Amino acid sequence: MNKEDLVNNNLMLVHSCCKRFKGRGIEYDDLYGAGCLGLVKAANAFKEELGFCFSTYAVPVILGEIKRLFRDGGAIKVSRSLKELSLKSTKTRDELSLKLGREPTIMELAESLGVSAEEAAEALSAAVPPSSLSYLDEDGGLKEMDVGISQSAEDEISNRLAINQILSRFERQDRNLIKLRYFCGKTQSETASLLGMTQVQVSRREKKLLKIMSELL
Secondary structure: OOHHHHHHOOHHHHHHHHHOOOOOOOOHHHHHHHHHHHHHHHHHHOOHHHOOOHHHHHHHHHHHHHHHHHOOOOOOOOOHHHHHHHHHHHHHHHHHHHHHOOOOOHHHHHHHHOOOHHHHHHHHHOOOOOOOOEEEOOOOOEEEOOOOOOOOHHHHHHHHHHHHHHHOOOOHHHHHHHHHHHOOOOOHHHHHHHHOOOHHHHHHHHHHHHHHHHHHO
16 A cells, blocks of 8 residues: 555544544644644555554554644643543552552452453553663663664654554563553562562563563664
């Protein structure tokens, strides 16, 4: 499919993305214009041979262009539903900690909330700003994963997409481990308690996962 067809056949993606930002102080036409710009950029940069679905690649780029409109005013917020679940998960976690005498695991928290383990992990991380993907090497030195982040918004979106694509290949336990350590800011001991593992197991598994991610990135 050529680039023109990619754009024409995926305009509904733009409308879908724009609807998320209606009523936030910017006219819908402006949102749509920015979204279309993102769609064109995605079509120009898309490489079908990588095996990714175009919509998976395009949505983050479209959203990135729309968010540019809000950047100065800082109008982009966590969705209300996720924020509510985040508050509920924090309260439920504290209640379970008192009841169990320890930090509940992700599965225990998810069961109490009536959601999936992934949703529970996402709720815990919703109000926490992402930290850099760094870790301590065997000598105690701080190492950073080389993800090549630059000042370009397009590069940042591409890097986040790449990380998400890699995480999607991991088993749920491994995804939750990375989320808790690098998006929730949990220590290895806290992560071990939440996942029903030992600190040593978390340390070894984390090191292996970071190596895999670094090689793929």
